Amino acid sequence: MLSRPDAVAREGAEERVVRQLAEAALYEGLAEDVAVDERAETITWRLGRTKLRARGGIGPFGRPRIEAGTVEMEDASGGWRKPEAALLVNALPASPEARERLAAELAQTVALCDWNAKTLPYRDRRTLPFALLDAAIDEGHAYHPAFKARTGFTLADHRRYGPEAAEPFRLPWLVIRRDCLDQVLPEAEDRFYSGLLGEDLDRIARLLEPAGLRTHALMPIHPWQLQYLKTGPFAQWLTDGRARELGEAGRRYRPSQSLRTLHDADDPTAPSVKLAMSVMSTSSLRILDPHFVLTAPALSRWLCEIVASDPLFRTRYRLDLLPEDAAMLADRGGPLAGQLAAIWRGSPRLEPGEAAVPFNALWAQEADGSLFVAPWLEAHGGAERWLARLVEVAVLPVWHMLLAHGVALEAHGQNMILVHRDGWPERVILRDFHESAEYVREFVRAPDRIPDFGAIDPAHAGPADDRFHAMRSPAVLAELVTDSLFVFSLAELTHRLARRHGLDEAGFWPALARRLLRHAAEHGLEARLEALEIGGAGLRVESLLSRKLGAGADQSSHLVPNPFRSILKPGKTAR
Template identity: 40%
Template sequence: MPLPNSQNLSAIERVIKQLLEAVLFENCVEVSDKEGKFAWKLGGREYLISGQRGAFGRYRLDIQSLCIDGVRANVAAHWQQIVEDLPATEKTKYALAEEFSQTAALCEWNRRHVSKPESRRYQDFEILEGSLDEGHPYHPSFKARTGFSSADHEAYGPESSKPFYLCWLAVKRTHIKQNLPQPHDAFWLKELGRTQWLRLSGALSAQDKSWDEYSLLPMHPWQWQQLKQEQLLEPLSDQTLIFLGLGADQYTASQSVRTLMNASYSDRANIKLPLSMVNTSSKRTLAPHSICLAPVVSSWLNRIIESDFELSALSILEEYAGARFHVPGMTSETSPLASEVAVIFRESVQPKLREGESAIPFNALMILEDDGLPFIAGWVETYGLNIWLSRLIDVVVLPVWHLLVKHGIGIEPHGQNMVLVHRDGWPERVIVRDFHESVEYHLPFLANPEWLPDFASIEPFLADAPIDDYYGMSSVELLRELVMDTLFIYSLTEVSFLIEKSYGMSEQSFWNMVGQKLEDYADDHPELDSRLQQLGYTNAQVLTESLMTRKFRGSHAECHHMVPNPFHKYSQK
């Protein structure tokens, strides 16, 4: 797990390191800072640890220096006691301990069973998706996958890259809601190819049924095993659902586990399938309202991107089809199985690349390789650190920022959701993905409100849905928070930390570069000054999401805290 400052840690040491960093960052305790040593009380005990505080107030701790009540802590042996000290209920602490134990166990399984090359720098995109095994650099449950056994992890986890077949179901037309770009039969013939389509059609005909009364739907084989004995028992017995068998194409898991890449034909769609398991404390099913709206959101974003030449370095992996189980008379939020029996189709990366281009998941930029050098070492050596970073910021930050400032749309461009397209290491453009749940807008801030889709025409309950629960937000501040959280605070800070540790450029210098780029953008767009002022991105402190506090409280509502803002220095300009 070669993340900076973690490469020599055991899995459980890294888990507890990230846990304590989150506790301090989210102001769960009162911390004193004395020359690089942080002290606080937790669970009635005195904690002391060495470390540093970097951009946006992010803590970076040396977990092996931890002392509790004046005694050097053996974290690997006594980590459960640290969990017991947390400001959480006993139920929550038990759940966290289970997640942490599972995370460590699966990391250990990877260490023993997955062979890794000395360097992943030359791997193709699809292989790299599986071999980037570091997981979330902030959340301590970075590989919990609660519900997966070690056998499930081996069969369906991205690290082993084992291909598997999907299960295929026929769903009565009365019990499916779908948004396909073509008529049902034509769509599936195109997606599956003639041989596989005829094979599944033959399986349906063998049940004396036809596509006139049924629709096709894939299911992850793990999900099928979880649901078939209970939740699917009744719909299978009354033939609301019919099991058609396994498909012909093989798939492998991406980093997100639930999004699958076609291993038989790499240019065919990525398929996002719900999994009723928990990873980084979130259940990996699909938000029901977003499934059939995914194509609508994609079309909306594409229209905006294509209308603005300043977004030429930004493109999306279009989510062009969606379908889910639907009980007549119920909404997407109340219909049983709507989040668990569903699919979203997304474009593959490979057809989006031009001649000479390559692609990497953005979070590859945050890691060290086993040779001790950053993944980006060769690129930095070729182009020079400052020149390469300047280009990276131009390509990655400015298009996302322009989409927010000019068009009033916030997306969630964290490390797994962005794909960096490069030519021999030189950043060319960025592709964003996985936005069906997380695109946000504030109606008065939209540049083209007439282009806003009528979401309620597809999901009628959204007409009366509370503001801030879905796509529409009540303030510009919430858009700023989404973008700065995911792009800056929880993503690019990992790059700036790696740059400081590996190349000696301070995090402050890195963020000065970003801040100056944002200032140059403002100077080049005087017509957007009032919109930039509304965003308040140069305030002394900005609000950010408290990912672990929410977990400690056992709350479904978002939690937030204030952090220092490195862009405040530009507030008087």
Template identity: 35%
Template sequence: LRDADYDTVEARLTGAHPYHPSYKSRLGFTMIDNARFGPECASAVHPVLLAVRRDRCRASASATVPGQNAGALLSDAARQRFDTALARYGVDPADYLPLPIHPWQWEEVAAPTFHAAFAQGDLIAIGTLPERYLPQQSIRTLASLDHPGAPSLKLAMNMVNTSTSRVLAPHTVCNAAPLSDWLACLVASTTWTPPIAAPILLREVAGVSYMPAAPAQGQYGALSCIWRESIHGHLTPDERALPMTALAHLDSDGEPLLAPWLDRYGAAIWVRRLIERAWLPVLHLLWVHGIALESHAQNMLLIHVDGLPERVALKDFHDGVRFSRQWLSTEPPALTVPPPEHALVNPNSFIETDDADELRDFTCDALFFVNLAEFGAMLADHGYLEEPAFWRIVAGVIRDYQADHPDLAEQFARFDCFAPTMAIELLASRRFLPEVRLRTRDAPNPLASALASTRATSLTTDHAPTEASCNR
């Protein structure tokens, strides 16, 4: 995959998330389903296009979408197909919104269990989208093959991948666009002082979710779509994108996918640059604005120039943001409140908490445990850096950042990433046991012991990139 483009790497990664039990298994998928729709196998997918009555759905759209209407995101060919089909049914297209769904979801859930909705005209089957899409590593997110700059589609699926069901709760679909717009405004108004760089936010620009009057088993959040910006419209001509999960990937020759870059720049220099350009921006948002992001490896993209980390792209905000109003730097947007029963089926899904450690752990569990730790372990396995040295570099970069921002001392103490322990998710338990409570445990924090070492030996000077080593 070393020479492959971003969308191909995103789809074809076979490693990644080594800490996740049975990362590539999908509860609810058959072998035939994997061959048809798995990112490792599928060549193209055509989503099924439904029309949903406006008064039977929840929907929102970004201020960047014309008319704040998800219909504006359809291609000309899809829009014509949509309008023609509705005219044939004798209904006004203005009364309906487009709702793409995954073809597997159509076969397994929509067609068998939503008869009444189709009979009543709440839902109308239009056909398939004319464009081809490629499944990404999360399976339910599809990237456009025919128009790479077009938004990706994040589609509800009644199956379990990694540690959670892949349906899309209606309130999270409604919150996707306002959260994305709010975060984008915050990033634009934030001061980003080198070596950190402003992150790219892949905004979730629209969402539509069908709301049955009385949902039957398996229908809640089963017909939902979120449109997410493509990375391709954000890159400069000399930039390339790489899924962050690829950092721990071994290519077909058994060597790290990153081996040429690590050999060219040196592992210590490359790691330091990675933390400065990709990890510090996430921590900066926590410490400056009080916003915790679930930036695990699937939710981050490395943006590089000639293999050297340049900046980061972040995604998945509809259910991957937490905050406390008392620590926010600005008022949050008006959000749709989850129904009371949502916490009973997914207690891990919420936005607001007044527990500072919970916000810190939400950020650091994703950022360090199921993300950076995997990369550090791979570097040690292949002789690039022993894990203690790796964590000393990470701790040194964070320590230097904190020294440069004494005005944030209170926030550093409140959200202490150098605490002796942190709560991390019990991934196997979450995968195989019912979602009836939070499943976490306290684990030793490698940054804590690494910080003590960096106080004695300054790796900042030892591993600072020289102008020659970073010459592009």
């Protein structure tokens, strides 16, 4: 049997956690006495009283890039040895409680990665259809050290419900009293249920006689979440009749790499469903924020209207969205809000000859040590030519949505889908934007078309405060795109292409800035580009580790070097 196609398995799970923890601490200013020797390609620093060193350097946006397996700490005798993650955590500037939580999440990350490496068989990921590939890209976040924490999961849960094993399962369904459930559906309720449950709907209807569905409505729940909720307030719901279990029913699903989004296991064109899970993964508890559930269909309709209104999204900047057109939320405003919720999303539709891959597959490494995209680069003229095409196909549509229409989408490796023909980029699909689309009313091209989100959820009413979809400044919109698309996604790809395929990474980013400048000039958007304020000395990015350690709002982001500065500074014109 070949080895797993997982960089974690080769690097070692503990080594990778240590490396990403060190990189994040350096990047977010948690380390002291940092010294970078570019000639020797070494970095030295201190965490508290602990001295550390590693081979590596500093990449675009100031990202520390440490070579695998080279982090060492000085011991009491003055010698150097490889540290365990727990030792580095204890040296971080945080409360004991925050360090304890992080240490537990890192230990869980190592345990699950070790299980993957020892247990799962190798599959040639390049040949997998989209849904299976979406599960098989199991490396996790390339920056966050707790990239596979899944707090609350046992190894049995991981084997049963993790995307790595890709085992299909049916969902338990509940019948919930209608005054305890809000829902937004794209069609008549009976047709919606029938599409999901098929013949099981008749069985369920018989179980509910004589009242049927007049007083209650149906809702699926993740099987792990059902067992979890039974230990809390939901148990009383089952006792007093607000909810009733109906057992497993309907379609079979497989988890995607995001864990809580499930793909239809038998029909790749059927909708996927995103279900609340009270599991901590990377920086977030993976419930569904109750203020972004019922608004999802209205947001999707609006975004799809924007795409349909601009011919460039059908031609030069082809952009397709996977709409989220159905949503359910139980106990709105109560203790279960967000823990019992579901959103249905469309699935990719491909034309003959097309294939689709999650964007973060582009920088994945395969079992033989080559990049996932290596055969594509060889077939299409090398890294520089292929990457230039990727910019046109994947970057410019997201940028055009921001600059021309005033809407920022959180476009990162997990929620972007690249459609290609034999490895040549053709178009991009975006998904999962119900929580992460932002706009500034005065910057939106057609503000009269913005949905009244406050009428759906009162939390959205009132002046923009940067908490929901409405932001106060175009510069804040730019931060979402530069952070997610450039700093933590595209930079992962350019880093690996530079190391493996000779890409001039330092030259790529100014070239990208010039392309963005040309885009603005071609469409008369120069003034709007200046409003984004991305030509300053620094760009603001999220401090993911600091947030994990309980940093306040003033420490939840930091400024990083801006490779666009000389090109996009105020007053520049297209060249």
